[in-house]
Amino acid sequence: MKLLKYLLLGFVFSSSLNLVFSQDEGGDSGGFTSSNSGSTNSPGGSGNVGIIVGENYVLKSSDVIEIDVYQEKDLNKQVRVEGDGSVALALIGKVKIADMTVAEAQSLITDLYNRDYLVDPQVSLLVVDFSPKVVRILGSVNRPGVIQIPPDRDLSLTEAIAGVNGISRLGNPRSITIKRTNEDGRSSMEVNFSKILTDPDMNDIILQEGDIIFVPERII
DSSP states (O other), X not given: OHHHHHHHHHHHHHHHHHHHTTXXXXXXXXXXXXXXXXXXXXXXXXXXXXXXXXXXXXXXXXXXXEEEETTOGGGOEEEEOOTTSEEEETTTEEEEOTTSBHHHHHHHHHHHHHHHTOSSOOEEEEEEEOOOOEEXXXXXXXXXXXXXXXXXXXXXXXXXXXXXXXXXXXXXXXXXXXXXXXXXXXXEEEEOHHHHHHOTTOOEEEOOTTOEEEEOBOOO
């Protein structure tokens, strides 16, 4: 039994090392949020029917929601949030809910039905599909492309690099560039990802929608 235990521990340790060294970059600077606790869950995507997110999830255009009014089947509806941030619902018409949390939107819809049409309605709001938020990873990685930011949590740089199967053998993890468009315009920063992996005091980077990560080749 002891031998089996040691073999299992060795397998887990080996797998953990492989995961860490297949990932990439980090650092922190103005406008770039860092995190002490890098997530190890794989990125989520749209198309998760009936997924439950926290009440603090902020609704966006192109999200698909499902409205369920208890014992009022004619009012139940699955609808996409339109470009102007509104949804069209039975009886109450267009309701603007974009930039509201799930809890706020549910409360607003409940109040609108309660005002003129129903007595103490029980309304539930469920997000069934999400407006995709993505980052792009280019350069010397094993599978360049687009990584989706999970709808209900942050995406770290390490996790994103893992999502493209890590940096290629020709890539330079010490000089990765992240380009980001802020309210003040476009900014960029250079990240030493190797230091993030080896220095316990270095924080990972929390990515934002639209970030472009570029991994250059090593200079030989």
